Amino acid sequence: xxxxxxxxxxxxxxxxxxxxxxxxxxxxxxxxxxxxxxxxxxxxxxxxxxxxxxxxxxxxxxxxxxxxxxxxxxxxxxxxxxxxxxxxxxxxxxxxxxxxxxxxxxxxxxxxxxxxxxxxxxxxxxxxxxxxxxxxxxxxxxxxxxxxxxxxxxxxxxxxxxxxxxxxxxxx
Numbered sequence: 205x206x207x208x209x210x211x212x213x214x215x216x217x218x219x220x221x222x223x224x225x226x227x228x229x230x231x232x233x234x235x236x237x238x239x240x241x242x243x244x245x246x247x248x249x250x251x252x253x254x255x256x257x258x259x260x261x262x263x264x265x266x267x268x269x270x271x272x273x274x275x276x277x278x279x280x281x282x283x284x285x286x287x288x289x290x291x292x293x294x295x296x297x298x299x300x301x302x303x304x305x306x307x308x309x310x311x312x313x314x315x316x317x318x319x320x321x322x323x324x325x326x327x328x329x330x331x332x333x334x335x336x337x338x339x340x341x342x343x344x345x346x347x348x349x350x351x352x353x354x355x356x357x358x359x360x361x362x363x364x365x366x367x368x369x370x371x372x373x374x375x376x
Contacts (some may be wrong), residue, residue, distance in 0.1 A: 213278060213365055216269045222281065223262035229255045229354065234328070236347075242340055243333035246310045247295035251351050252328070253321070254288025258358060282362045289355035295348035299338050309334075 212218045233252050236242045244252065261280030264273040298309060313322040313331055321329040338346040345353070 213274060213369065214269075216266060219262050219265040219269070219274075219277065223259060223266050226255050226259035226262060230259060236340070238327070240340075242347075243337075244331055245295075245333040245337065246313055246331040247291055247298065247348065248333065249313050249322070249329055249331045250291045251288050251295070251348075251355075254284045254291065254355070257284030258288075278362075278366075282359070282366070285355055285358035285362055289352060289359055292348055292352040292355050296352055298336060299346065299348055309336075 230252065233244070233248075233255070237244055258281055261277040261284060264277040264280075311331070313329060315321045315329070322331065338348070340347050342350065
């Protein structure tokens, strides 16, 4: 069983599933923003950036499946999933803070100066929304809570595959 899971990361189809799932999340986010007019806050934009990180990481082995691209993709997937989960957790904390007066959220994204994504692609990376806005609900969870679940699933799958790969390497 460990071998099957460990070898899944060598399979282009597994990376394609990861690519498609993160693509679908990005499409849904843009639909919420541009069709449903739910304006993203800074935490939403950072979570979107993490999803795009997973998307780009998965694209590497989809289009060029060699050991180097799989290693880079695996590292990128894990970092983006964990970082996105931490941001989503912070966002949930902001939403349910005991005293929201003391909880603040930046207004302008803090992207590196050499890559001001919010200036280059404002339709995707601008953050006109408010971090304390929680109007959209599905099954009793708001968007930030769902993103916390989604990033936990991405990180959990990554951790399982990593554990299986390390277990297989130890037996060789």
